[in-house]
Amino acid sequence: MMKFLLPFFVGSALLLFWEWIVGFLGVPIFVLPPPSQIAFALIENFTSLMGALIVTLSITGFAYFWALVGGVSLAILFTRSRFIEMSLAPYVVTLQVTPVVAIAPLILIWVGFENTNQAMIIIAWIVAFFPILTNTLQGIRSVDGGLHQLLQLSGAKWWQILIYLELPAALPSILTGAKISGGLALIGAVVAEFVAGSGTSTGLAWRIIEAGNRLEIATMFAALALLSILGIIIYYAHNLVEWILLRKWHESFN
Amino acid sequence: MSLAIKVNDLNMAYADGIEVLRGFTYSFEAGSFTAIVGPSGCGKSSLLRILAGLQSPSSGKIETKPDTSIGYVFQEPTLLAWRTVYENVALPLKIKGLNQQLTHTRVVDALALVGLADRQHALPRELSGGMKMRVSLARALAQNPDVLFMDEPFGALDELTRLKLDDELLDIWRRQKCTILFVTHTVSEATYLAERVLVMSSNGQLKDDIKIEGNTRNEAFRASTAFHEARLTITKSLEHNEEVI
Numbered sequence A: 001m002m003k004f005l006l007p008f009f010v011g012s013a014l015l016l017f018w019e020w021i022v023g024f025l026g027v028p029i030f031v032l033p034p035p036s037q038i039a040f041a042l043i044e045n046f047t048s049l050m051g052a053l054i055v056t057l058s059i060t061g062f063a064y065f066w067a068l069v070g071g072v073s074l075a076i077l078f079t080r081s082r083f084i085e086m087s088l089a090p091y092v093v094t095l096q097v098t099p100v101v102a103i104a105p106l107i108l109i110w111v112g113f114e115n116t117n118q119a120m121i122i123i124a125w126i127v128a129f130f131p132i133l134t135n136t137l138q139g140i141r142s143v144d145g146g147l148h149q150l151l152q153l154s155g156a157k158w159w160q161i162l163i164y165l166e167l168p169a170a171l172p173s174i175l176t177g178a179k180i181s182g183g184l185a186l187i188g189a190v191v192a193e194f195v196a197g198s199g200t201s202t203g204l205a206w207r208i209i210e211a212g213n214r215l216e217i218a219t220m221f222a223a224l225a226l227l228s229i230l231g232i233i234i235y236y237a238h239n240l241v242e243w244i245l246l247r248k249w250h251e252s253f254n
Numbered sequence B: 001m002s003l004a005i006k007v008n009d010l011n012m013a014y015a016d017g018i019e020v021l022r023g024f025t026y027s028f029e030a031g032s033f034t035a036i037v038g039p040s041g042c043g044k045s046s047l048l049r050i051l052a053g054l055q056s057p058s059s060g061k062i063e064t065k066p067d068t069s070i071g072y073v074f075q076e077p078t079l080l081a082w083r084t085v086y087e088n089v090a091l092p093l094k095i096k097g098l099n100q101q102l103t104h105t106r107v108v109d110a111l112a113l114v115g116l117a118d119r120q121h122a123l124p125r126e127l128s129g130g131m132k133m134r135v136s137l138a139r140a141l142a143q144n145p146d147v148l149f150m151d152e153p154f155g156a157l158d159e160l161t162r163l164k165l166d167d168e169l170l171d172i173w174r175r176q177k178c179t180i181l182f183v184t185h186t187v188s189e190a191t192y193l194a195e196r197v198l199v200m201s202s203n204g205q206l207k208d209d210i211k212i213e214g215n216t217r218n219e220a221f222r223a224s225t226a227f228h229e230a231r232l233t234i235t236k237s238l239e240h241n242e243e244v245i
Ligand SMILES: Nc1ncnc2c1ncn2[C@@H]1O[C@H](COP(=O)(O)OP(=O)(O)OP(=O)(O)O)[C@@H](O)[C@H]1O
Pocket: B014, B015, B016, B018, B020, B038, B039, B040, B041, B042, B043, B044, B045, B046, B047
């Protein structure tokens, strides 16, 4: 209970202080609006902000989904064959270390400006996919040797070893990777919207830019708050899934 | 007596030049209980893995009867943490494609044999160390093994639990008539359990093959002179080994 009450009180106190200090010092509304104004802007623009939220959420969701599928599949492929890993790993790393903002315009051009949504999903995917890959790899590789030998003795095929041993054993690592990727997919979506620019994107990040240009700082803060809430929900959704899947058997839930 | 495993001139050297087996030659009779003792690092686990086919030797020949089914109990319980006791014991059978019904009977029987019939639905982490080891034993037994390999299975357990499991193992062995190869560090355990004790030297050679006389494995045997003499013989064989180095 304290876990929820404490942050709640801290947050409320901070908001009250913010409201008071802005009025007390007479800070102009286009520099730092008080929380009440932000709440008001949120209510006033509720439908359009919700629309923007759904756009950003769908980019994030698709990027995350494909990061999960791609990362886990690639990790499985890499652990089946050293040959494939040696051939592909350098390119995966290259993709990871090249700043995504630098490749983003290229992706937009290649995918075509009539398909900006797909381009944005790809950009967010690039940002999100690496942690899943590395965590799954690490999870599969650290499977206990004795367990491997045990399945080997029973004459298990590679796919039986995969589904009975490697994937379940790697599940905690995969979920850790997924948690990081979930956050990164959101960041990727925001970056993608920034790069795609106004007019083409209609998500929350674009709303932030647009509101900034019009000096509607309260609306800007409202969009920002929605982004934060989205990030928080993604994070705790992962904790919930971890709890559901691992609580019975994993040491981290003792 | 027919042979379960015939080993001829087995040699094993690891990539970094460590030689663990030199000219190991031995015939394991079907239905026999053989203990293997030797200093740490002499290659007992390697021998077991090679005989079970988990690892190939550098050279040498191993003959087994065709269609020999193998059970293996590792030093650690090696259970899948996310599977219940029942599911752990059933997994090798499932992989081998046994039908559900037969699997069920075998699993239930094996768990009853090791005294864990009432813990079928428990997860490994809800069990004590000795119970986990028994699940591991049940998993090996459920496969109706012709040959049962055991690599220091009870090494991590306290004395009392180990003595109890030793007796359970003997019961099982008498009933199932499987061939058992049992690696242990404990000389008295080897003496108590086995019909023959193989002593390995630290350079990976088979040094002695000691037959244990007096076939009743019970408390009386533990107190008998035959037991103590056999134990002394094995200990001497091991000690002499240390002097040589
Ligand atoms: N996979 C491996 N690669 C390289 N060397 C190995 C490998 N496995 C074992 N060895 C080496 O072979 C030697 C024998 O190992 P092994 O595990 O067979 O000994 P052991 O008799 O079972 O010892 P212990 O009683 O301590 O379990 C050791 O020196 C070990 O370092």
